[in-house]
Amino acid sequence: MIDGLRILVVCPARGGSKGIPNKNLKPFLGIPLVARVGHLVKEIAVVDRAIVSTDSDEIARVAKEAGLDAPFYRPDDLSGDRISDLQVLTHALIEMERLDNVVYDIIVMLQPTSPLRTVLHVKDTIQMLVDGNWDAVWTVSETDSKNHPLKQLTVENGQLDYYDPAGKQVIARQQLVPVYHRNGVAYAIRRKCLLEQKSISGERTGALVLKENLVSIDTLWDLELAEYISRNTT
Numbered sequence: 001m002i003d004g005l006r007i008l009v010v011c012p013a014r015g016g017s018k019g020i021p022n023k024n025l026k027p028f029l030g031i032p033l034v035a036r037v038g039h040l041v042k043e044i045a046v047v048d049r050a051i052v053s054t055d056s057d058e059i060a061r062v063a064k065e066a067g068l069d070a071p072f073y074r075p076d077d078l079s080g081d082r083i084s085d086l087q088v089l090t091h092a093l094i095e096m097e098r099l100d101n102v103v104y105d106i107i108v109m110l111q112p113t114s115p116l117r118t119v120l121h122v123k124d125t126i127q128m129l130v131d132g133n134w135d136a137v138w139t140v141s142e143t144d145s146k147n148h149p150l151k152q153l154t155v156e157n158g159q160l161d162y163y164d165p166a167g168k169q170v171i172a173r174q175q176l177v178p179v180y181h182r183n184g185v186a187y188a189i190r191r192k193c194l195l196e197q198k199s200i201s202g203e204r205t206g207a208l209v210l211k212e213n214l215v216s217i218d219t220l221w222d223l224e225l226a227e228y229i230s231r232n233t234t
Helices: 033-041 057-066 085-100 119-132 165-169 191-195 220-231
Strands: 007-012 049-053 106-109 136-142 153-156 159-162 180-190 205-209
Touching: 007 033, 007 085, 033 049, 033 057, 033 119, 049 057, 049 085, 085 106, 085 191, 106 119, 106 191, 119 136, 119 180, 119 205, 159 165, 180 191, 180 205
Parallel strands: 007 049, 007 106, 136 205
Antiparallel strands: 106 180, 136 180, 153 159
16 A cells, blocks of 8 residues: 555466467566566565456466465456457456455556566556556656657558658658657556546556666567576676
8 A cells, every 4th residue: 555545466467378378377587477476566565465367277376376366267258369458457456346345546567578577667656656646657668769660661562661751751860759668567557547537548647767678578589588688687
């Protein structure tokens, strides 16, 4: 709890994965990705409840061993690969308020696929939400200028073109306005934002910009890269 606000951490970890089979159970430096979330949350005193939202017996077992509760299983209609974060978090919030008979004011989503997150990242995300009275706060990273939207191209029938015609006017990277992308480290969302605005961002979303090298795991290459970064970061 922080400033009288009760905090629920939700780790979304379904069993199916097309990019990496059983991705959420993949070891990262010897520890399953979902278990790393449980280990980290134990170090965050302001968290009132931390759960995994899953449809998998094995993920539930590993999560519980690591310190996350698994008080329910996702229904079948929330287990596909086209289910939104909003749907998963809303279901988890409603279920936990029913089971615990309390109201959770802040929902923090910690996806297993961001193993380079730190306790400070999560604490700072929650604190920014509270201090700034935001509807939600997302962690983001600045996008490398080589991947800037104005440098993106399309290929149609073998013909190359700019995704955005304005890209033709860019000569030097100094002309580019910085853009940012989700790094998946942490999302802190107010209850009203989820249930009333029906959004994980809402009308006012704060951006916590992280400077570290961070990787969101989608492929085996991502996993290897994240392990390399972790081993070589002092």
